Every structure is written in structure tokens, then in C-alpha cells.
Amino acid sequence: MPTLVDTEKxxxxxxxxxxxxxxxxxxxxxxxxxxxxxxxxxxxxxxxNTFGLPCVADRLYPIHSVEGLQAALKQCANAPFTVLxxxxxxxxxxxxxxxxxxxxxGRALAxxxxxxxxxxxxxxxxxxxxxxxxxxxxxxxxxxxxxxxGSVGAAPVQNIGAYGVELADRLHxxxxxxQHTQQHVTLMRDDCTFAYRDSIFKQQPGRYIITHVxxxxxxTWHAQLRYRDVADDLTTQGITTPTALNISNAVIRIRTRxxxxxxxxxxxxxxxxxxxxxxxxxxxxxxQHPNMPHYPQADGSIKLAAGWLIEQSGWKGQSxxxxxxxxxxxxxLVNLGNASRDDVLxxxxxxxxxxxxxxxxxxxxxxxxxx
Ligand SMILES: Cc1cc2nc3c(=O)[nH]c(=O)nc-3n(C[C@H](O)[C@H](O)[C@H](O)COP(=O)(O)OP(=O)(O)OC[C@H]3O[C@@H](n4cnc5c(N)ncnc54)[C@H](O)[C@@H]3O)c2cc1C
Numbered sequence: 001m002p003t004l005v006d007t008e009k010x011x012x013x014x015x016x017x018x019x020x021x022x023x024x025x026x027x028x029x030x031x032x033x034x035x036x037x038x039x040x041x042x043x044x045x046x047x048x049n050t051f052g053l054p055c056v057a058d059r060l061y062p063i064h065s066v067e068g069l070q071a072a073l074k075q076c077a078n079a080p081f082t083v084l085x086x087x088x089x090x091x092x093x094x095x096x097x098x099x100x101x102x103x104x105x106g107r108a109l110a111x112x113x114x115x116x117x118x119x120x121x122x123x124x125x126x127x128x129x130x131x132x133x134x135x136x137x138x139x140x141x142x143x144x145x146x147x148x149x150g151s152v153g154a155a156p157v158q159n160i161g162a163y164g165v166e167l168a169d170r171l172h173x174x175x176x177x178x179q180h181t182q183q184h185v186t187l188m189r190d191d192c193t194f195a196y197r198d199s200i201f202k203q204q205p206g207r208y209i210i211t212h213v214x215x216x217x218x219x220t221w222h223a224q225l226r227y228r229d230v231a232d233d234l235t236t237q238g239i240t241t242p243t244a245l246n247i248s249n250a251v252i253r254i255r256t257r258x259x260x261x262x263x264x265x266x267x268x269x270x271x272x273x274x275x276x277x278x279x280x281x282x283x284x285x286x287x288q289h290p291n292m293p294h295y296p297q298a299d300g301s302i303k304l305a306a307g308w309l310i311e312q313s314g315w316k317g318q319s320x321x322x323x324x325x326x327x328x329x330x331x332x333l334v335n336l337g338n339a340s341r342d343d344v345l346x347x348x349x350x351x352x353x354x355x356x357x358x359x360x361x362x363x364x365x366x367x368x369x370x371x
Contacts, residue, residue, distance in 0.1 A: 037071040038062055048101070049087035050149060051344065051367075052266030052335050057082075057099040063124070064103050066184065066211050069177060072100055082370055083209055085123070085151030089158060089268055089367045091341050096370070102153045104211055107133060116216040118172055123153025123210050127160070131248065134217065140244030141170050141217035144224050146251040149262065149269070153210040157201040158366070159194045163251055164226040168194035172216040176208040184211070196303075197273050197366060205368075223247060229254050258329055266335030267326070271348060272306040272363040285359060306355075306363055307331035313354040320347045345369075 043060035046052055061072040073081075081098035084090070103124035110120035117139055121130055127150050131142040144165035148155075156174050160167050171189045178185045187208075193200045201208050223242055225231045233250040234242050242250070260267050274295075277285070282302040286292055289312070295303040310316065310330040317327035322339035325347070326332040333347060352363045 037068060037075055039075070043099070045084075045087070045092060045096070045099070048084065049090055049092050050262035050266060051091065051268050051339070052262075053092050053339065053341050053344070054094055055092035055096060056094070057096040059097065060099045060101055062101050062103050064105070066104070066177075069100070069104075069209060069211060073177070085154035086126070086149055088149040088262065089154065091268070091344060091367050091369050093341060093371060100209070102151060102210075104153070106212075109137075109139075110214060112219075113216065115220070116172075116218050119215045119217060121152045121213050121215065123151060123212060125152045126150075127152055127155055134215075135245050135248055139217045140221045142215070143244040143248040144227075144230070144251060145170075146248040147255045152213050156192060156194075156199055156210060156213060158197045159192075159199050161197070162255075163230050164224045166194070166196075168192070168199075170215050170217060172214040174208075174210055175212040175214070176210045179207050179209070196276075202368075259332065260326060260328075260334055265326075266339070267332050268367040270306070270331045270366050271333045272310070272331060272351075273366050274303050274306050275309075275361050275363060276301050276303050277361060278302075281360070285361075289359075304361065309355045309359055309361060309363070310351055313351065313358050315351050315354065320350065323347045325351065 040060040045055040104122035106122040144163040293305040316330040
């Protein structure tokens with residue numbers, strides 16, 4: 001059995017990336033809650049979204065606990081609010097009203113089933129740190145998902161995935177505040193209606209605020225090496241029987257090579273989902289483009305590579321104003337300095353329209369447009 005661990009730390013080590021200077025205060029009416037509510041007025045969120053879009057929130061509520069969440073919701077009363085984790089999958093507008101920044105910390109081995117260890121994690125924990133921590137503790141299973149930016153609480157929202165593994169493959173349950181029933185609920189994996197970059201949390205936006213995620217990591221581990229990039233990297237390193245840590249390191253090397261570091265060049269990772277077409281449509285495309293990368297799906301449909309379609313449409317390395325299509329990976333749009341959200345959407349729409357015209361394939365945006 002792995003070392004029993006419990007590192008509940010209630011946010012003491014977390015550093016807010018937003019500007020919390022002069023206008024920060026604790027709200028007196030909430031002084032009697034276990035987690036007195038903190039409100040930051042006119043918070044600058046440019047550092048709290050990885051595209052680096054300019055955004056100011058009227059009121060930002062850092063959320064460190066379930067009690068803190070309830071107090072903040074009470075404070076917002078019936079006014080609309082936005083839930084934010086690491087801001088790595090959002091396109092923010094220039095102004096927002098109430099923003100709840102999820103910063104609930106804590107990782108603990110919470111139990112076990114016959115086949116798996118259960119690890120319960122606070123929504124505010126950083127995803128990649130969690131991956132490395134599980135590996136250090138001898139709990140493999142998340143290694144293919146190394147170096148995905150963002151928070152644990154957002155991971156179920158788009159069912160994060162990379163290199164042949166999706167969160168849904170490793171998820172036991174999600175604990176969330178349900179705005180409809182006004183109750184704290186637990187959704188088991190099958191309740192989450194996971195699909196490719198999709199879940200109930202995307203399908204019913206605004207309904208659930210995720211406070212904790214429970215992962216199930218199989219006691220019997222199998223390396224997932226379906227993706228050629230990972231297998232090739234390991235071969236280059238001379239590794240024939242990789243451990244989970246070897247795979248994590250390989251994924252980190254590959255991602256560092258391929259993707260821009262958002263701290264240096266603003267981006268949200270893949271800007272478009274890989275489109276799925278039916279067999280008939282694919283056959284007509286393949287007749288014209290025999291080299292088109294394609295991935296047959298279990299239901300007979302075919303997944304295409306959005307990056308390839310964009311590259312073939314001539315956009316790789318091109319820019320419009322302050323936004324570019326990354327020269328090493330056409331699927332990534334980058335902030336060339338002072339991009340506005342309109343600039344980003346302008347380039348994205350031009351790409352969608354060209355791909356539609358050339359291939360009769362509709363690209364769908366991956367990041368969430370926050371209004
Ligand atoms: C360089 C780069 C590479 C990336 N690579 C991948 C990849 O390989 N695979 C992949 O799947 N994604 C990838 N992404 C996208 C992104 O990292 C993930 O979608 C991540 O899960 C977003 O986490 P976040 O905390 O930043 O969410 P945010 O951007 O803050 O929020 C995203 C959405 O989730 C909602 N949300 C956030 N927290 C909660 C919560 N606690 N409860 C309810 N709703 C919430 C928000 O309201 C918003 O709608 C990449 C992004 C970047 C910048």
C-alpha cells in the first residue's frame with residue numbers, strides 16, 4: 001500500500017496571481033463564517049488567463065473552502081458570477097462582474113476499492129503538480145496527462161486528455177455545489193456524461209461548482225503507449241520498459257518542444273477540437289487528400305487532425321494584428337503582445353471559414369468564451 005498521505009493545507013502556500021493590493025478587504029458581514037470572505041475589488045485578471053487578455057473583475061472572491069464558497073455565493077446574492085481556475089481554457093472579456101477563483105487545496109489518499117486507490121483533491125490544486133505528486137507517492141496512472149496547465153477542479157469540465165488518456169479514464173467522482181438544487185452533491189463518473197472534450201459541466205454551464213475531485217488509480221498499472229510520439233521519445237532515450245515516471249518525463253519533453261510556454265507567449269493550448277466526420281464524408285476527402293491524417297472511431301466515424309486542416313489551409317505561422325497561428329503547431333493561436341479578445345476571435349473565424357471552404361469541415365472552438 002502506498003504511504004498514507006494527507007496534505008490538507010488550506011491554501012497557505014498558494015500565491016494569488018492577480019493584483020490584490022489596495023482594494024482588498026474582508027467582508028464584515030461574513031466574519032462569522034469559518035473562512036471569512038475576502039473580496040478584491042477591481043482585480044486585474046491579465047495574469048489569471050494564460051492568453052494574457054486584458055480583463056478587470058469588479059469583485060474577485062478567492063475561494064479556499066466549501067464554507068468560503070457558500071459565503072461568497074451568499075454575497076453575490078442573485079447577481080451573475082464566473083468561476084475561474086487557472087484561466088488556461090478561457091477567453092475573457094475586458095470587464096467582468098463577480099468572479100469566484102477556485103483555490104481549495106488538499107490532496108489525500110482517501111480510500112481504495114478492490115482494484116484502485118482513491119485520491120481526493122481540492123479543486124484549486126494545480127493539475128501538473130498533482131500528477132507529479134501521485135508519481136512520487138507510487139500511484140501511477142496520470143503520467144500521460146503531465147504538464148497540462150490549469151486546476152484540478154477544471155479538469156472534469158472539458159474532460160482533459162492527452163496522449164491516449166482522458167480524465168474520464170481515471171475519475172471516480174466529482175464533489176460540487178449544485179446551483180439548481182442548492183445542495184452539495186457527488187456525481188459519480190457515469191453521471192458526468194463524459195465525451196471528447198465534453199462533460200455535464202460543459203453541457204449545463206453555470207450549474208455545478210466543483211470543489212473536489214476523486215481519482216481512481218488502478219493498483220495494476222499498464223503503460224499507455226498508443227501515441228507514437230511517446231514511444232519514439234522513449235526509444236530515443238534508450239528506455240525499453242518504461243516506468244510511469246519515464247512516461248511523464250517523455251510527455252514533458254514532447255510538450256515542451258511542441259507547445260509555447262504560456263508564461264512567455266500567451267495561448268490556451270489547442271484552440272480547436274479535432275473534428276469528427278462520417279465515413280462517407282471522409283471517403284470523399286481522402287480521395288482528394290490521400291495523406292490526410294485520420295483516426296477511425298469505435299462508432300464508425302472518423303476523427304481528423306484540426307492542426308493539419310489549418311496548416312493545409314495556409315494559416316500556420318500567419319498572423320493578423322496581435323494574434324498569430326503558432327509556427328510550430330497550427331492548432332495553437334498565440335498572443336503576439338497586446339491581443340484583444342476581438343483580435344483572437346477575428347483570426348479564429350477566418351481560419352474556421354477557410355477550413356470550411358477547403359474541406360467542408362466545421363471546426364469547433366475549444367476554449368470557453370466567458371461573457
Ligand atoms: C499550453 C496549454 C496546453 C494545453 N494542453 C491541453 C491538453 O493537452 N489537453 C487538454 O484537455 N487541455 C489542454 N489545455 C487546456 C487547459 O489546460 C485545460 O482545459 C484545463 O483543464 C483548464 O483548467 P483551468 O483551471 O485553467 O480552467 P479555466 O480556464 O479557469 O476554466 C475553464 C472552464 O472551466 C470552468 N471551471 C474552472 N474551474 C471550475 C470549477 N472548480 N468548477 C466548475 N467549473 C470550473 C470555468 O468556468 C471555464 O468554463 C492546454 C492549455 C494550455 C495553455
